[in-house]
Amino acid sequence: MSNFPAGRTVRIGTRSSPMALAQATMVAGLLRAEQPGLQVELVPVTTEADLWQGDLSRLGGKGLFVKQIDAMVQRGDVDMAVHCVKDVPGDIPVPQGLVFAAHLPRDDVRDVLLFPEGSELRTLDDLSSGAVVATSAVRRKAQVNRVRPDLDIVRVRGAVGTRIEKLDGRKQVDTRLDAMILATSGLERLELSHRGRQVFTVDEMLPAVGAGVLGLECRQDDGPVVELLGRLDHERTTTEVTAERVMLRGLRGHCNSPIAGYCVTDPDGRLSLRGMVFSHDGSALVRAQLRDEGSDGPETLGARVSAELLRQGAREIIAGIPH
Numbered sequence: 143m144s145n146f147p148a149g150r151t152v153r154i155g156t157r158s159s160p161m162a163l164a165q166a167t168m169v170a171g172l173l174r175a176e177q178p179g180l181q182v183e184l185v186p187v188t189t190e191a192d193l194w195q196g197d198l199s200r201l202g203g204k205g206l207f208v209k210q211i212d213a214m215v216q217r218g219d220v221d222m223a224v225h226c227v228k229d230v231p232g233d234i235p236v237p238q239g240l241v242f243a244a245h246l247p248r249d250d251v252r253d254v255l256l257f258p259e260g261s262e263l264r265t266l267d268d269l270s271s272g273a274v275v276a277t278s279a280v281r282r283k284a285q286v287n288r289v290r291p292d293l294d295i296v297r298v299r300g301a302v303g304t305r306i307e308k309l310d311g312r313k314q315v316d317t318r319l320d321a322m323i324l325a326t327s328g329l330e331r332l333e334l335s336h337r338g339r340q341v342f343t344v345d346e347m348l349p350a351v352g353a354g355v356l357g358l359e360c361r362q363d364d365g366p367v368v369e370l371l372g373r374l375d376h377e378r379t380t381t382e383v384t385a386e387r388v389m390l391r392g393l394r395g396h397c398n399s400p401i402a403g404y405c406v407t408d409p410d411g412r413l414s415l416r417g418m419v420f421s422h423d424g425s426a427l428v429r430a431q432l433r434d435e436g437s438d439g440p441e442t443l444g445a446r447v448s449a450e451l452l453r454q455g456a457r458e459i460i461a462g463i464p465h
């Protein structure tokens with residue numbers, strides 16, 4: 143270990159939301175532990191997408207947060223970025239000159255239901271007909287619709303903490319919210335796990351591609367940083383995420399596509415990948431689950447699952463959904 147150039151500072155470009163800062167701070171700590179004496183500096187930026195109050199799709203989709211940070215890494219303004227893999231657009235390959243040099247071990251992938259502070263309710267079943275449930279993800283909306291078509295699912299935006307303020311009525315919203323769905327891992331990173339009530343199993347709600355995974359990205363030609371980050375790589379997570387992202391790319395979804403994808407490594411070491419594509423209200427869906435045959439690897443598995451979903455009509459479902 144430890145051939146990182148003495149005196150070189152590693153600058154991490156990060157969004158300035160509390161979750162992004164918590165993630166970047168955690169990674170900075172891991173890097174310092176890996177390379178004692180390393181200088182790490184956080185460079186927080188408020189992206190255009192953070193400032194935009196309107197419909198994100200009109201600004202180029204939620205991938206915009208990621209793209210702006212990527213451009214900083216490409217220009218050399220910073221040395222690396224920490225991305226939630228879930229937020230990295232699946233329709234394009236990795237941006238020119240950049241590489242995901244490491245993925246950290248996957249955190250909890252499950253989604254969780256929250257209620258306003260002080261509420262006695264605990265599960266989706268406790269909600270009465272017509273209750274308002276907030277989520278920003280069409281993937282979650284579709285899956286809730288399938289089991290509770292009588293609920294009113296509305297979109298919320300903003301940082302996780304801000305969303306919870308809206309749920310609690312501490313921040314102005316158009317409609318009173320009765321419940322909200324968020325990612326367990328995001329709550330954990332903000333030390334807000336105690337707010338979670340019903341944790342959905344992956345069978346009840348299949349996670350997003352890349353859920354719970356942090357990817358460490360840098361310039362491909364920056365040897366020392368590629369090597370440094372590589373020391374933090376969790377191989378199994380990288381393999382699983384590769385299968386999921388190949389599937390996503392094969393489906394050519396857009397940022398508003400209700401696509402779920404979850405790869406696990408079975409006890410015998412074989413990869414197993416599940417994919418689902420939903421229509422907006424969840425009334426139509428296609429699903430596939432395939433296992434790695436022999437040693438084909440994650441790319442082949444991802445391609446097989448996307449091909450199977452396309453064969454079942456995934457393209458028509460995706461095409462029917464507004465961007």
Ligand SMILES: NCc1[nH]cc(CCC(=O)O)c1CC(=O)O
Binds near residue numbers: 227302323352
């Ligand atoms: N789009 C926001 C976002 N991006 C990643 C996470 C959580 C962490 C993860 O799943 O990687 C969240 C919050 C949420 O969905 O509740």
